[in-house]
Amino acid sequence: MHEGNTIGFWTCTALVVGNVIGMGIFVLPASLAPFGFNALIGWVIVLAGCLVLARVFSHLARALPDAEGPYGYIRRTLGELPAYLALWAYWVSLWLTNAALATGVVGYMAVVFPPLGAIQPALFALCLLWAVVAINLFGVRTGGGVQIVTTALKLLPMLAIALLGGWLLLTSPASYTAHPPATPVTLGSVMAASTIALFAMLGIESASVPAARVDDPGRTIPRSTMTGTVLAAVIYIIVSTVPLLLIRQQELADANAPFALLMDRFAAAGSGRWLALFVVISGLGALNGWTLLGGELTRTMAGSGVLPAVLARNNRHGAPAVALLVTGTLASVMIGMSYSKSLVSAFTFLTRVVTAANLPLYLCCALALIVLWRRRSVTCASPRVLLTAVTCVAFVVFAFVGIGHEPFLYALGLIAAGLPLYAFMRLRRRAAPSTGAIAE
Secondary structure, X not given: OOXXXXXXHHHHHHHHHHHHOOOXXXXXXXXXXXXXXXXXXXXXXXXXXXXXXXXXXXXXXXXXXXXXXXXXXXXXXXXXXXXXXXXXXXXXXHHHHHHHHHHHXXXXXXXXXXXXXXXOHHHHXXXXXXXXXXXXXXXXXXXXXXXXXXXXXXXXXXXXXXXXXXXXXXXXXXXXXXXXXXXOOOHHHHHHHHHHHHHHHOOOOOOOOOHHHEOOHHHHHHXXXXXXXXXXXXXXXXXXXXXXXXXXXXXXXXXXXXXXXXXXXXXXXXXXXXXXXXXXXXXHHHHHHHHHHHHHHHHHHHHOOOOOHXXXXXXXXXXXXXXHHHHHHHHHHHHHHHOOHHHHHHHHHHHHHHHHHHHHHHHXXXXXXXXXXXXXXXXXXXXXXXXXXXXXXXXXXXXXXHHOHXXXXXXXXXXXXXXXXXXXXXXXXXXXXXXXXXXX
């Protein structure tokens, strides 16, 4: 592969941080406020689970550096069907996420630049989506460069919240104890808060998805996955705790822009308005990152013969052009649906469905690591590797229970919807064995 088409440690780390920290963090303190201290306990559980999950992806990347990411990890250990089902659900969640991000960015852009409010919102969202697709058509190196810049910019408001919290702790420590949350701590509330927090942490696998494009994947992916996950975890703990302790619980729960409220009250009045600009940057960065992953995952699955071969074609920049165009089109359909009044509430519900659709991938990767341990793979023979994998399985089961039965059933339906295509592609390969694309 030409060196210009590969990405390194910083781009992979930016993919992890940029995809984990999207737009949700800017409203998350308000979403979690009704749970009080249950939210902090839920964060600890989720972040611990995600660090274990990051270790799973790190072990898999070291053991199977040439496997082209999660699809290869699962196919080489559990078989083709489990790999397809897990990655199909994950693939669908990618373009659902892109539709949600594009529509969300439009709302904030109208606040930052009021004249843009005159543009029809659905058309504006489509323009943003396709602008990002166009960027990624110039290759993974170009999309990765955009990801580094937007990730660096989106961390600035997080830094501002952390500095404000530290300054108040030093100058006015009583602010943190003036009105603590009154909600009692219960197991049910902790599990419910954990589910919301888990949605915010989706994306820690981002460095491993484009594995075929990563320079020295056996070394780069583990380092960037752990670095990005730890960085995102530290940021989330700080920016979730500061508003929870400084603003009255009910007022925080009712806030449309909790960070803006915090900045306006404890920093300079009006400073919260500038936060909307960084929400836009953060949303665009996440949209770029998920677009890059959507194209790479589609190309990988098509190259393995479980999606039509045309989706594996690269353009002269080495970008999976057809895959990017197809995932962009699917996201465009969802954007149109999200602006239909009859479907707005259903589209909002998709956030939990997206979370449920990610969990099979996490579960299968943990089981893949257990298989490698049983095979006594050179890098996976340690008992600590088994403990990591088993802990990860327990965490995913905990998440499935916490997410509720309805999103779980939707996710199952999502997986089942991919079975006819899988059966069709298998029949095609059997009818033309000489053109089979799968190679161990």
